[in-house]
Amino acid sequence: MxxxxxxxxxxxxxxxxxxxxxxxxxWGMIFPVAWTLMVFLKSGRALDVLGLLPGVMCLSVLFGxxxxxxxxxxxxxxxxxxxxxxxxxxxxxxxxxxKTTGAIVFGIFNGFVPVGFALFxxxxxxxxxxxxxxxxxxxAVTSTFLGLFIAVSVHEVFxxxxxxxxxxxxxxxxxxxxxxxxxxxxxxRPISYAIPLTYGADILKSxxxxxGHIALVTSFLVLIGFGIALFTVSTHNVKRKWIY
Amino acid sequence: MNxxxxxxxxxxxxxxxxxxxxxxxxxxxxxxGLLGPNGAGKTTTINMLTGLxxxxxxxxxxxxxxxxxxxRKAQQLMGIVPDESNLYEEMDGFQNLCFCxxxxxxxxxxxxxxxxxxxxxxxxxxxxxxKFNAYSRGMKRRxxxxxxxxxxxxxxxxxxxxxxIDVASARQIRxxxxxxxxxxxxxxxxTHYIEEAERLCHRIAFMVGGKIxxxxxxxxxxxxxxxxxxxxxxxxxSLEKIGxxxxxxxxxxxxxxxxxxxxxxxxxxxxxxxxxxxxxxxxNISVYEAKIIRPSLEEVFVxxxxxxxxxxxxxxxxxxx
Ligand SMILES: Nc1ncnc2c1ncn2[C@@H]1O[C@H](COP(=O)(O)OP(=O)(O)OP(=O)(O)O)[C@@H](O)[C@H]1O
Ligand SMILES: [Mg+2]
Numbered sequence: 001m002x003x004x005x006x007x008x009x010x011x012x013x014x015x016x017x018x019x020x021x022x023x024x025x026x027w028g029m030i031f032p033v034a035w036t037l038m039v040f041l042k043s044g045r046a047l048d049v050l051g052l053l054p055g056v057m058c059l060s061v062l063f064g065x066x067x068x069x070x071x072x073x074x075x076x077x078x079x080x081x082x083x084x085x086x087x088x089x090x091x092x093x094x095x096x097x098x099k100t101t102g103a104i105v106f107g108i109f110n111g112f113v114p115v116g117f118a119l120f121x122x123x124x125x126x127x128x129x130x131x132x133x134x135x136x137x138x139x140a141v142t143s144t145f146l147g148l149f150i151a152v153s154v155h156e157v158f159x160x161x162x163x164x165x166x167x168x169x170x171x172x173x174x175x176x177x178x179x180x181x182x183x184x185x186x187x188x189r190p191i192s193y194a195i196p197l198t199y200g201a202d203i204l205k206s207x208x209x210x211x212g213h214i215a216l217v218t219s220f221l222v223l224i225g226f227g228i229a230l231f232t233v234s235t236h237n238v239k240r241k242w243i244y
Numbered sequence: 245m246n247x248x249x250x251x252x253x254x255x256x257x258x259x260x261x262x263x264x265x266x267x268x269x270x271x272x273x274x275x276x277g278l279l280g281p282n283g284a285g286k287t288t289t290i291n292m293l294t295g296l297x298x299x300x301x302x303x304x305x306x307x308x309x310x311x312x313x314x315x316r317k318a319q320q321l322m323g324i325v326p327d328e329s330n331l332y333e334e335m336d337g338f339q340n341l342c343f344c345x346x347x348x349x350x351x352x353x354x355x356x357x358x359x360x361x362x363x364x365x366x367x368x369x370x371x372x373x374x375k376f377n378a379y380s381r382g383m384k385r386r387x388x389x390x391x392x393x394x395x396x397x398x399x400x401x402x403x404x405x406x407x408x409i410d411v412a413s414a415r416q417i418r419x420x421x422x423x424x425x426x427x428x429x430x431x432x433x434x435t436h437y438i439e440e441a442e443r444l445c446h447r448i449a450f451m452v453g454g455k456i457x458x459x460x461x462x463x464x465x466x467x468x469x470x471x472x473x474x475x476x477x478x479x480x481x482s483l484e485k486i487g488x489x490x491x492x493x494x495x496x497x498x499x500x501x502x503x504x505x506x507x508x509x510x511x512x513x514x515x516x517x518x519x520x521x522x523x524x525x526x527x528n529i530s531v532y533e534a535k536i537i538r539p540s541l542e543e544v545f546v547x548x549x550x551x552x553x554x555x556x557x558x559x560x561x562x563x564x565x
Contacts, residue, residue: 002349009346017334080330087294088347089319243298244257 006090010098014072019106029113031063049122051211054204055177056114058197061139064110066147066168068103070160073151077242086243096235100144107140108133131216132207138223139200145230146196152237177201182213196226247272247399247430248293252302255288255454262288264454265302270399270447275421275431277445279438281551285454286434287327290401293432294324307398320348323397323429327404329384333377337368337387340376341394348395355394362390366420382413389420393429400424402433406440418444442541450549458548462541469544473515474537477507481529489523508537 018024035056076082085095118124150163173179174188175197181189192198199219206212212219248270255263263285270276278286291297293304295315304311309318331340338359345355363372366386371379379387385405392400405421406414421444425431435441441448442462449459458465479486486507487499497511509520517534524531546552 005349005351006347009343013332013335013343017332079333080326080328081332083296083326083330084344084347087296087319087322087324089316089349090347091316243296 003090003094006088007094007098010085010095011101014099014102015105018068018071019102024106027064031060031110033117035059049118050209053114053118054201054208057111057136057204058139058175058177058201059172060114061107061111061136061200062143062168062171062197065103065107065140065144066150066164067161068106069100069144069147069151070157070164072099072102073148074154074157074160078155078157082242092235092239096148096231096238100148100231103144103147104137104140107144108136111136111140128207132204134220135200135203135207135223138220138227139197141227142196142200142223142230145227145234148234149230149237152234152241171195171197174198175201196223199223199226245272246270248304248306248432250289250293250302250304253289253292253299253304254301255285255292255297256300262454263292266449266451266454266456268449268456268459270430270432272398272430273425273428274446275425275433275444277441277448278432278434278451279436279441279448279545280434280451281436284451286451287403289451290324290403290432290434294322294401295319320395321398323392323395323400325389325392325400325402325405327407329381329388331376331384331388331391334375336373336375337363337379338372340387341391344391345394350395358394358396359390362394366390367416380413382409382416385409385413385417386420389417393424397429399430399432402431404434404436406435406437438540438542438545448541450545452549452551465541465544466538469539469547472510472512474511475509475515475517475520476533476535476537477509477520477524477531478505478533479507479524479529479531480505481524481527483507483529485527486524486529489527490520493519493523 073082076085085099086092088095090098115124146167147160147164150167151160154160154163170191174181174184174192175195176184176192177197181192181198184192199214199222202212202214203216203219204212206214206216246269250269251267252265253263253267254261254265266285266289268276278289280286288297292299293306293311295311295318299312306318307321309315309321311318332343335343341359341362342352342355345358346352350358360372363369366389368383368387368390371383371387376384376387389400389402389405392402402421406417409417418440421431421433431444433444445462447459447461448465449456451457458468460468483501483505487501490497490499490509494509494511496513497509497515500508500510502508509515515536517536521531521534
């Protein structure tokens, strides 16, 4: 009970102090709009909304989550307020979950903003939204934990941000969203399959426009595996590096 | 009764030994001071006890809980005030206190009530709605202490509570610490100010180079350094006769004169003032000041550690700048 009071208040504080700040919220809106517009201008043809939706959703989640931990963790670590959390009687795993849940929720919210836009442009019937929600959740979890992994590995906020871009941009191009994995040069394909986003994007494609090619169960399991691995390594790093 | 017990506590950073097999205990209800210069290992000691640093070897228990195996339970009993005020800049005083209460699992109504009380008690009632980054240094330190005790810990760790703030704020903070202690909180504080340790602490450990070189109550530490008992008198009258008179009554003492009105009496045995004053009276010399001279803690510290106090302060100031 005590632990949950702590969990909930850490989450609430982060939401209040970081996620619900106007710049963050507008970023969540602007990004999908800008991306959709860009693709639309480039193709010049009538928009294939369903073809585009999985990609835009993935990117919205990715951008809404990975760099968040640079603030909620690296920044608090610099200002030493993070030490307050480490000396509080809270299990380290629960503490790290509290610090990441905000980013996950924010990522899920961001992931559904493009759906809101798509509603005005096309018919969205016949899609299993429960599975879409589960997928968006898992994409949010893995990319948040990737952000956590980065935040724990660096000292400075700018390093965390630079590093997340270092991971993010290759991921976007290798995850099969814009260039199908089969169309990539053969030496790049193993990298594609080492990226969690590849599996998330594939599920969304299967669910929304039927273009996926990995079995749903496989993708879900791989995503869950990535989530657990990244989280475990990150908490281990916190213990090793910050409780010195 | 012991609230904290450390046995051979050691901390290595790579090849460097920051804390070297220290053993000490803290009694319930006392103010215990760890006094030492820069880099002595004071903060490292606190970090090991509170869960911010891994213990390399040795053990520590707090309230019966092992600070390694049962850390979370031990942490529930601790309040911790770090050497830097590290609350959340963008939150106001009241929010900061409530958040810290929540970290220890306090229910909302309880933590809000206590936060409001603490703001008043710490003279911050008007600043409760102000953001932390708008606080002065002294106010920040006070709020950080309040945040450390919101969950009513049994022991409060204070790492250099008065370093880097102005004299008036420092005095106020010392008074707050004493009040807290009177209300029953055990205090563990580190400092490099000898006077602070002398004024506040019931027991003091001298720490140098990662080792505790001496530990005891103020009285015990003083006694250690004092080979002789000295009593000093200031008096009006012809002092020449008094030397003889005293030697007659107390054969083992030695009398020394300084100037026209000052006499010091040295003895290996403890001296009482009253019988000595009577000798002055009998010789028609009126005493207007009589006191037992004790060495200062500063003298004791210098003697035990070989460190010059002035040097210790300078070093500290250099670091703080
Ligand atoms: N993370 C660390 N890695 C390596 N060495 C460290 C680390 N933290 C502290 N030290 C070293 O351990 C020694 C003790 O440091 P500590 O901070 O405990 O001293 P202190 O008594 O608190 O000093 P101060 O009065 O400056 O606060 C110092 O020599 C310091 O350089
Ligand atoms: Mg220190």
